[in-house]
Amino acid sequence: MKTRHYAFGLLLFVFCTSIAQDNCSQYYPMVEGTSFSYNMYGKKDKLDGTSVYTVKKVTNKGGETKASLNVSFQGSKKNESFEMDYDFTCTGDGIRIDFNSLLPNQMMEQYRDMDVEMDVTGTDIDLPNNLSVGQELADADVNVAMNISGMKMKIEAKTTNRKVVAEESVTTAAGTFDCVVLTADIFSKVAFANVNVSDKLWLAKGVGIVKQETYNKKGKLESRMELASFSK
Numbered sequence: 001m002k003t004r005h006y007a008f009g010l011l012l013f014v015f016c017t018s019i020a021q022d023n024c025s026q027y028y029p030m031v032e033g034t035s036f037s038y039n040m041y042g043k044k045d046k047l048d049g050t051s052v053y054t055v056k057k058v059t060n061k062g063g064e065t066k067a068s069l070n071v072s073f074q075g076s077k078k079n080e081s082f083e084m085d086y087d088f089t090c091t092g093d094g095i096r097i098d099f100n101s102l103l104p105n106q107m108m109e110q111y112r113d114m115d116v117e118m119d120v121t122g123t124d125i126d127l128p129n130n131l132s133v134g135q136e137l138a139d140a141d142v143n144v145a146m147n148i149s150g151m152k153m154k155i156e157a158k159t160t161n162r163k164v165v166a167e168e169s170v171t172t173a174a175g176t177f178d179c180v181v182l183t184a185d186i187f188s189k190v191a192f193a194n195v196n197v198s199d200k201l202w203l204a205k206g207v208g209i210v211k212q213e214t215y216n217k218k219g220k221l222e223s224r225m226e227l228a229s230f231s232k
Contacts, residue, residue: 026094026129026205032058034232036208038225039173040073049075050228056085065090094128117147125159131180131203137162156189159199170202170210174227177204179211186214197222 034055042048050073057068067090072083089096122142139162144155166181179202188195198219201212212225 031055031232036230037228038209039228040223040225042223043221045224047076048223049073049080051225091126094126096124096126114148119145121145131164131182133164133166133180135164137164137182153191154189156187158187159184160187161185168202170204172210172226172228174207174210174230177202177207177210179204 032055035052037050037052039047040049040051052072054070055067056070059066066087068085068087070083070085072081074081120142123138123140125140126138128137139158139160141156141158143157146153146155162182162184164180165183168179168181170177170179182201182203184199186195186197186199196217198215198217199212200215202210204210207227207230209225210227213221214223216222
């Protein structure tokens with residue numbers, strides 16, 4: 001269950017995973033081999049796992065730059081692990097993530113092996129280069145309608161109220177960084193299970209996510225993630 005929680009956490013918050021590499025994108029990696037990792041903590045501030053991001057491939061065709069990013073998660077237990085890839089395109093003003101890339105690979109492959117009929121729709125995620133306090137960002141969502149031997153099921157993930165709310169300095173094991181602070185409301189639904197959380201993250205140019213916190217609907221801290229290493 002915890003593995004599914006982190007899988008959808010990454011799915012929902014992936015819109016801000018980032019590293020500045022060139023003038024095309026201030027907040028997303030555009031250099032093959034770039035790698036960075038995060039430590040993830042639960043309610044009791046206990047280390048629940050680590051996630052490692054690696055830029056697998058960067059291509060430039062027709063004046064458009066595209067990159068593929070691999071994400072692997074290993075929890076505190078052996079059976080708490082998953083891997084996913086997602087792609088994004090540099091638009092010149094920032095980046096755009098294809099919503100089709102936001103579903104964990106293992107989950108989708110499992111459903112395909114079961115001959116599950118799937119219809120995936122959604123809205124691409126945009127992150128502009130220039131972020132300033134008071135700025136509002138566009139909503140994003142991904143929806144999956146499945147037919148499993150006549151039984152219909154839906155998976156929904158929505159990110160709303162995306163805002164830049166502050167500028168702060170943050171220190172983690174990886175160093176001290178000047179960041180912009182972004183917040184968002186997150187809603188997810190799998191079958192009959194609904195989850196509503198709020199997200200707060202610290203984003204630095206040249207580095208990406210430095211710190212991220214997730215709160216439940218009562219405003220209580222549920223989990224946090226901090227940058228542990230970065231190399232390019």
